[in-house]
Amino acid sequence: EPEVTQTPSHQVTQMGQEVILRCVPISNHLYFYWYRQILGQKVEFLVSFYNNEISEKSEIFDDQFSVERPDGSNFTLKIRSTKLEDSAMYFCASSQQGFSGNTIYFGEGSWLTVV
Amino acid sequence: EDQVTQSPEALRLQEGESxxxxxxxxxxxxxxxxxxxxDPGKGPEFLFTLYSAGxxxxxxxxxxxxxxxxxxxHITAPKPEDSATYLCAVCGAGSYQLTFGKGTKLSVIP
Structure with a gap:
């Protein structure tokens, strides 16, 4: 079964450093998302991306965050200057179409620890 | 603002107890x-999408x-392998984002 793959599975970084989390969405999917889950809390939406541009973003997704689809297969989330409160599990997700009730599939996550 | 509330927060069942x-x-x-x-330390695994009442x-x-x-x-005659956190999420009009609840942590005891 096709799946969303994410790398790295775990990254430890120092506060103030830049981090790039990588994702390979399911191959025929056109819509891509990043969510995050702070330990013990809800899964929270960060951003959605379609046709090489952001289609929607949450209040969490401030100027420190950016997303990019650098080639035909990868989708990345960059955090420019990490803060302690950025420590969380980051999930990439993808769907075949935009929201017409389309199923959104999640990857296994990248656990980011900021020290 | 979309809101989702899940209950109970945690549920322990004996194997077979629906x-x-x-x-x-x-x-x-x-x-x-x-x-x-x-599952702990993993991404959400899709189960169902429902679109309309009924x-x-x-x-x-x-x-x-x-x-x-x-x-x-509804979980009928659960088995220990059904132990996990079950998440509910909604998507509202004009949006691409899912709003999640906190989940229900289910433990099924053999």
């Missing part, structure tokens, strides 16, 4: 209500139902 998990929601123009299963979907021991204000995930 029960239901609740998801109450408020959303402007429901596009879909999703159920996911999440709709029901089944998969193995799980059955999801939807009304205008809530959804239920």
């Amino acid at each position: 029960s239901s998990l609740n998801c109450s929601y408020t959303v402007s123009g429901l596009r879909g209500l999703f159920w996911y299963r999440q 709709e029901e979907k089944e998969k193995e021991r799980l059955k999801a139902t939807l009304t205008k204000k809530e959804s239920f995930l």
Whole structure:
């Protein structure tokens, strides 16, 4: 079964450093998302991306965050200057179409620890 | 603002003891209500999408139902491998984002 793959599975970084989390969405999917889950809390939406541009973003997704689809297969989330409160599990997700009730599939996550 | 409340927060069942998990929601123009299963340290695994009140979907021991204000995930004769956190999420009109509840942590004891 096709799946969303994410790398790295775990990254430890120092506060103030830049981090790039990588994702390979399911191959025929056109819509891509990043969510995050702070330990013990809800899964929270960060951003959605379609046709090489952001289609929607949450209040969490401030100027420190950016997303990019650098080639035909990868989708990345960059955090420019990490803060302690950025420590969380980051999930990439993808769907075949935009929201017409389309199923959104999640990857296994990248656990980011900021020290 | 879309809101999702799940209850109970945690549920312990004996193997074979059927029960239901609740998801109450408020959303402007429901596009879909999703159920996911999440194992510790893993990503949400898709189970069901429901679109309109009265709709029901089944998969193995799980059955999801939807009304205008809530959804239920019924678990029939659960097994220990059904132990996980079950997440409910909604997507509202004009949006691409899922709003999740905190989940119900289910433990099935042999």
